[in-house]
Amino acid sequence: MNILKKKNLSISGHIIYFCIRFKSNSAENDLKKILSSQISEIKKNGTYKSERIITSAQNTQISVSGTKNSVLNFCANNYLGLSNNKDIIEFSKNALNKYGCGLSSVRFICGTQDIHKELEEKISKFHQREDAIVYASCFDANAGIFESILTPDDVVLSDELNHASIIDGIRLCKAKKFRYKHCDMAVLEDLLKENSSSRIKLIATDGVFSMDGNIAPLNEICDLADKYNALVFIDECHSTGFFGKTGRGTEEFFDLKQRVHIINSTLGKALGGAAGGYTTGPKELIDLLRQKSRPYLFSNSLPPPVVATGIKVMDMLMNSNELQEQIAENVKHFREKMAKIGFVIGGQDHPICPVMLGDAKLAAEMAEEMLKRGIYVVGFSYPVVPKGKARIRVQISAAHTIEEIDKCINAFTEVGKQLNVI
Template sequence: MIPYQNIMKNSSRVLAPLFNQTSRRYASTALASLDNIMGEVMDSIYEAGTFKPERIITTRQAAEIQVAGSSKKILNFCANNYLGLSSHPEVVEASKAALDKYGAGLSSVRFICGTQDIHKELEEKISRFHGREDTIIYASCFDANAGLFESLLTPEDAAISDELNHASIIDGIRLCKAERHRFKHMDMKDLERVLQETQKCRMRVVATDGVFSMDGDVAPLKEIVELCDQYKALVFIDECHATGFVGETGRGTEEFTGVDGRVHIINSTLGKALGGAAGGYTCGPKSLTDMLRQKSRPYLFSNSLPPPVVAGASKVFDLIMRDNSLVSKVAENTKHFRTRIEEAGFTIWGKDHPIVPIMLDDASLAGRFAEEMLSKDIYVIGFSYPVVPKGKARIRVQVSAAHTPAEIDKCVDAFIDIGKKLKVI
């Protein structure tokens, strides 16, 4: 019996009492068909070695955590908590105070009765941070990406996307009725080719991740901006893996590449470096955000961001605009980890970014490597298809400002031990 069949057999003992006999009788045929089809899908995932187990964390998100079934403290090198602020005392206290004052949630969408003063204050703060006219916040950046392209672009327009953009950008573009074009990953000659071919379009948006989350590489934003200036196209960047910690003051890929203020539309998240809770936003011209408040479906039909989340994110912006020392700490830790892991003989991708993909290629090997690392009290995850292309499986390490040099050394030493054991190095 393969693993998934074992899981289903065991879970049925728990779930069966939840279904009364009447509902099971009427639904049995349809449920049996669903179970069979889903079982086949899951079997194929197991056989391909790409099953992704979910580990259960029993503590707050931090550099050191615990997982279910173990009382040991383990080091977390697999979180988007780049600044280490998700459990910062001031952030937690701000969230608690908002819960007391504003309640758990609005029970509604923004335009009905779901906008509070703290939502407007956060939007103003984000705009000030990025140096833009206005900001509109969403439940997630996935929603922000889903809401932008469909609302902005018509059949007279064109969306031009890097082929390795995040799934949310890809899905957002799929929703719009504009012409859809892709250019080869970070290939400026191919981008120029597409820009030349689409000059007849009313409006064109070139979309790219600022930092590509699976590879840790930074978009050549200066070259993109210059091409778009030449061909009169708009530039859109997704800054989820850059906002708050990339660039000298954490202003992101614009600052890192020296093109401050030249990107037209910025989407990013509050759920990674900026507190780690939830939420996303679109930042840019007020004419754009005004339109999105009227037309963007994820904004119009999703509940407002809960007050504790809003307050926590707002406090994070206060912290990073007041002091950018955590940005320097992330950079120092990243350099230390990348230098040691490369010297050990591992193949890594990206440059100068706390996302460090350690390439293993084989999906089963990546999964086994991650389990072996956990036995050494290091939390990392193997990434395989469909999260990354087939044959490009990896361990994606994420370095945080919360890690100490000693913790980074412990992680690298564990990689070296397991790498030798599994004949990776």
Template sequence: MAAPVRMHYLISSGKSFLTRNTFGISSAIYGHQLKAGTATLSAAKEILDSGLDDIKKAGTWKSERVITSKQGSAISVQGQNKTLLNFCANNYLGLSGHPAVIEAAKKALDTHGAGLSSVRFICGTQDIHRELEEKLSKFHGREDTILYASCFDANAGLFEVLLSDQDAVLSDELNHASIIDGVRLCKAKRHRYLHKNLEDLEKQLQETAGLRQRLIATDGVFSMDGNVAPLKEICDLADKYKALVFIDECHATGFFGKTGRGTEEYFGIEGRVDIINSTLGKALGGAAGGYTTGPKSLINMLRQRSRPYLFSNTLPPPVVASASKALDLIMQDDSLTGRVLSNTQRFRAQMVEAGFNMAGDPDHAICPVMLGDARLASEFADRMLSRGIYVIGFSFPVVPKGKARIRVQISGAHTTDEIDRAVIAFKQIGKELNVIE
């Protein structure tokens, strides 16, 4: 093909030139398009700015505090001249900053590099990836496991592969956003049942009886409320109506149940759930990564068809190694999970006695302090910061309107003294803001 010719056209005035570029687009046309694009962008910016102003006026603006230390029960925050006690991290076992976990990541950096620059099936699978998948399978008592960059990706990659337009998914109305988004990607008929409502779930199972497959999808523990799915009864209904059960265990794996095996273990029904998705980014080292564990046939199909797995870079070796070491620590010593439970019960008992409205399961480390008003929750959290306690106010759209709260998260790394200091601060500010008497 001949090279494009650069041409010049004389404007009738004789004073200006239009220059046709090498692709045949005149600068005049390009200038017109640029102006149109600028006008469009300006209009979009006005819409965005208006929306941002509305968020600020509603008191639901979410500021990001900058942490200048490693994650832990005590942290340093930019602009604060003192160490703060951290009560809003998913670091349930305190392993994010554990010396053995950090050392494992450092060693993997030397032996396996910073990253693979590839997806798994091309040249992105190392021995440590398969070792971690095998370890997770053993931990959960399942046939096989597949790793993802996050549990959000695991949820995004599951439903489309497993379900077709001949199937149905029955999802709890308060399931995590990643489950909702994953379900949207599949062609199955979508049904939402009322939160933890077994009667409504059974009705929907009856209504979908003629379909090829039905999958019941639920969080094991619901992250905003800290309440636990009625998993035994859900499995009983699944058996009765020949349905599959899927649970997201992000807020259970590693610390919930006697040995950290999650919601199944908490209810004593190990092995009854068909598919489990969970994360490495909370109790298991706190870095990143997620996974699906279940029947080998399903895992094999996910390796062949799951889009987030096929088209995303594999987990970096230091992340794999740190999660693997965290899992070793949990499997070797279940006293870590015992400390989470005892700390949780200590905090909850004192807060209830003080008069706070506490939501959630009494045995779970998510302890929502219900306040209702978004501005109140934000101000409460700011005042807690001034007393050396790091917590965050949660409001719409993270939680429903009128359900604003401070979601306290207890860690096994907290000492009893730290738990008591947090309660004292809550009492002081609660009285200042007329939340408690």
């Protein structure tokens, strides 16, 4: 009898498992149908984003899966050409040998090594600020700051074209939130007037807007901040290390001499191309972020080889301006020649050089034709950029030679004529 009961129980258990599994599969199949429909719509609209597979290190010349020969890379954030720098790699290897792969922990438990503190000291010195705090990415830095310092008694005023990480970070805080029309100082001033009684008034903006390559009017923003007793926060991911005479970004470009109160930026673009982000500013702010910033408190510390990369690059930037001068020369060459040919180039004298096309399908087709000619570029379309504003975002590096830039221009000219763009 006991054996029978056990068998019945076993059979019953299998039936229950089968029913649960069947139900789960049904729900999963429903989900797949819903998602497949959305993906089909994206493809129909010509905005589906395929990821190309790179089979080499990041450089001006790279190997791409599906192509026989190496191609010239004109769509990387490798502004200073340091992502595959041999001296940096060797320095990073030494850190790996000495400190290991990582600390398996968050910073405040057992995840801070002396090199983490050294990097933060160098970052604050480079930006001429009191202190700095390092995160796994600048997305994390942006996610962690607004919630930590702003309350319902405060207000944050954000440019409508700010990076997604700024937008998401602001969503997390309890302050009053307003978006002002892109770079529109009249609207920003009206919002500052309307919220003059707020405890903290924080203006948040990108220094350089990554999709357009245009520059925030930081001088005017700082003037308004002074007039209405507000703070200025700036994201310098597409400025730090290469923009401004010594690479100190938008603030240096406008010669504002530390009028920006909070700077967030990345180690993952011009500064070695690995990973990591940071906040630099007043010591009290950094102290508070170490106590309250959730991405800092609940994420592992940066791996030692990545930290070492940041240290080495910071030393290079503070010892020479050669790379900054080279990228400025390269940018001028590309922009002037492309405009003369008849292309519409967005932005303002910045290495981000958007070739404006308008149509999403045209941008995707043009990028494919460029790849056939050995030039690696990517078309950008909605939702990454506004509808009707599709473009190919060309990014110039200090590592590009003039000959490589001319090869890119010649390919654009040939494809542009083929597709009736010029």
